[in-house]
Amino acid sequence: MNTSGSSRTVSMGLGPLNAIYQARYNRYCTTRLKDTSQPRLGVPRRREMDEVESLGAIGVAAREELDNLTFVINCNLQRLDGPVRATARSFRRWRRFFRGAGWNVIKVVWGREWDPLLAADSDGALVNLMNVTPDGDYQTYKGESGAYVRENFFGRDPRTRKLVEGMTEHQIWNLKRGGHDYPEAVRGVQAATEHTGQRR
Known part of the structure; x- marks a missing residue:
């Protein structure tokens, strides 16, 4: 240094x-x-x-x-x-x-856009989904559409799918990791x- x-x-x-x-x-x-x-x-x-x-x-x-x-x-x-x-x-x-x-x-780790979702994640389903998702999948999500992320990330658990029901495809795609x-x-x-x- x-x-x-x-x-x-x-x-x-x-x-x-x-x-x-x-x-x-x-x-x-x-x-x-x-x-x-x-x-x-x-x-x-x-x-x-x-x-x-x-x-x-x-x-x-x-x-x-x-x-x-x-x-x-x-x-x-x-x-x-x-x-x-x-x-x-x-x-x-x-x-x-x-x-x-x-x-x-x-x-x-996670961008500010995740804050409302994490606040609404009362039973920890979203945090669990974040923790079990491989890094390579996150890279894939960023290269795909919001609809793809809705189905293949949030859609893996009915509770997390419900969290993003009111979000547009663009809002879902724009969810950033903190870095x-x-x-x-x-x-x-x-x-x-x-x-x-x-x-x-």
Whole structure:
């Protein structure tokens, strides 16, 4: 990670490791030399977080109380050397790891358009459907029509089909996952950088 912005590295686990030690160095400079406390942003990808270096070093950030560090883990559904782990499973795994190490975790997965549907999902049918749907299917839905999504995603359960009865095909097709809802992603990063007393 450079001192002016975010890191861009290949999927070797070096980006998160680099970001943590840069934040540690900045903290050292702040307490001994000059103020370098402005938060830095690391953007590790899904594959990179599978490397032992990435998860091993988050304990350093916890011990050193590096709240000048923000990670945005980009789940881009791509991997060169093995199957892509399901998104929901990855989120649960990483949340356990990071929270266990003392980090503040903010999850941004679904766009704002899903909020009314999730609020109406009183028995958890929609959340269950989201969790059991493979990532590849979500990619397919985005390439198809709203009618296709209504039938092949929501239509798999009568309760979820009922949730979208009043929605147009365009509204259904426009339902975004959080990584593509830029205002929601920006809100998450802003909330993270304003949080103090923990890693973010």
